[in-house]
Amino acid sequence: MIKIAVPKESEIGELRVALVPDTVARCIKLGFEVSVQSGAGLGGHFTDTEYAEAGAQIVSSPKQLWGESDILLKVAPPGEQHGEMEMDWLKSGSKIISFLDPLGNPSKIQELAQRKITAFSMELIPRTSRAQSMDALSSQANIAGYKAALIASASLPRLFPMMTTAAGTIPPAKVLVIGAGVAGLQAIATARRLGAVVEAFDIRPTVKEEVQSVGAKFVEIPIQESTATTGGYAKEVTENTQELIRKVLTEHVKKSNVVITTAQVQGKRAPVIVSEEMVAEMKVGSVIVDIAADRGGNCACTEPGKNICYNGVHVIGPLNLPSSLPVDASQVYAKNLLTLVKYLVKDGVMQLNFDDDIIDGACVTHEGQLRHPKVKEALLHFAKA
Structure with a gap:
């Protein structure tokens, strides 16, 4: 036995x-x-x-x-x-x-x-329909995306949903999700359920319909190189492409009350997408939740495992989010x-x-x-x- x-x-x-x-x-x-x-x-x-x-x-x-x-x-x-x-x-x-x-x-x-020892790594389960029920990366990322949206909502010093009151109408919070994999899509869906207006970006243009299906507006950037592996994961792109992404996203980050970043590349340091300059242009009281903190972070200001304040912007770098649930x-x-x-x-x-x-x-x-x-x-x- x-x-x-x-x-x-x-x-x-x-x-x-x-x-x-x-x-x-x-x-x-x-x-x-x-x-x-x-x-x-x-x-x-x-x-x-x-x-x-x-x-x-x-x-x-x-x-x-x-x-x-x-x-x-x-x-x-x-x-x-x-x-x-x-x-x-x-x-x-x-x-x-x-x-x-x-x-x-x-x-x-x-x-x-x-x-x-014969070893099986759960990170390397293929992203195919046959292996879907074994895909632990996805099952755990789903939980991480949900929790990231809750952290953002709890940390933001204003409401997520629009509210009409006797004292006037409170507009909804604006949320930008960077990375539309499993974690990103769940973060979008959760932020939408909480009442925020959400837009999202991913280097893989093929995920546009998935982003729209969960209620977010897709930020389109004309990228000229291949951006996905054969398994459907995002791949590392050149510095020129990263610079183009940062340039286009600057205005979107500036207008957002919340930025949730989820972009990761297997086995590599997470790409830095949100620069210090971009953070400096955000409104005081804005929040960044960087799910990629385990891999160094998508935000240049992220300190893994810490919640810091950078020019009045709360930058949160949670580690091992699935373990929190x-x-x-x-x-x-x-x-x-x-x-x-x-x-x-x-x-x-x-x-x-x-x-x-x-x-x-x-x-x-x-x-x-x-x-x-x-x-x-x-x-x-x-x-x-």
């Missing part, structure tokens, strides 16, 4: 958990044995009792949990506990499925390969993992068919080898740096 293990996350501030009691029960029905570290779900308000009632074995020792697992399910990449590296506790030949930041920290992926973030992430595990394991055996685009795309290490060409490229880049 394959043993699935769910450890308590060791990364500071990480409140999510890889499986919730409901998905534990489903795993057991599928024939897996599930062990959960004591306290693993407390950040997401799931108790040991709930896990035990779902059929999980509660294990107090993290070292024992990691060492006995066949498949380890995590949220954040393996870290460190009490001076020991967590990945050292994995037995050779075991599997780990988690967010691994393979392009941002390829050396950690190389270590997993050296330990002959750990109940729902854990539930949807657990479903992503469950779907992937069911896809990988057939008749009690993990079957790795690398002709399959989902398995080939997400598996970064296997049998001591780095498998993913982008991870190899990132490792080479880091070595030269």
Whole structure:
């Protein structure tokens, strides 16, 4: 019987958990044995009792949990506990499925390969209709976009919706969302539900209809180069194009009460789209919420993890927004993992068919080898740096 293990996350501030009691029960029905570290779900308000009632074995020792697992399910990449590296506790030949930041920290992926661990990175699940139910980046970005709009509304010293009162009419707030991926679209939809007037920009012109479908006006900029990867993600553009974007967006930023930035490029520092000069032209009391703060930020004034005031403009750089709503973030992430595990394991055996685009795309290490060409490229880049 394959043993699935769910450890308590060791990364500071990480409140999510890889499986919730409901998905534990489903795993057991599928024939897996599930062990959960004591306290693993407390950040997401799931108790040991709930896990035990779902059929999980509660294990107090993290070292024992990691060492006995066949498949380890995590949220954040393996870290460190009490001076020991967590990945050292994995037995050779075991599997780990988690967010691994393979392009941002390829050396950690190389270590997993050296330990002959088969690793699947949730960041690299292909963005295809077949893999949609496993797409954890999207499920977590959806939550981040929602929370960003709430943070903006709570931080702005004025109302989001238009209000007609006996004292006169209060106009709606003007919100600009930069980046119309999953997070951006949810930020737009949430800001619209709160009553704001919203416009949005994305370097991918193909998302115009999606932006309009959630009630925002699309800011069009004539970009002459390719702006999307084959998987549909935004790609890094030249400095000339970035300068053109900043030039056009300056007027839109200046007129906005709120700017929510969500633009990220896989494995790279987030592009700086909102310059200090643009921030300086915003009205006093305006708010910028920079979802890309985890990758350095889209705003030149962003200080990751901090809320600063720059010339009267509040610049907020929240980190790990999905973790701020750990109940729902854990539930949807657990479903992503469950779907992937069911896809990988057939008749009690993990079957790795690398002709399959989902398995080939997400598996970064296997049998001591780095498998993913982008991870190899990132490792080479880091070595030269």
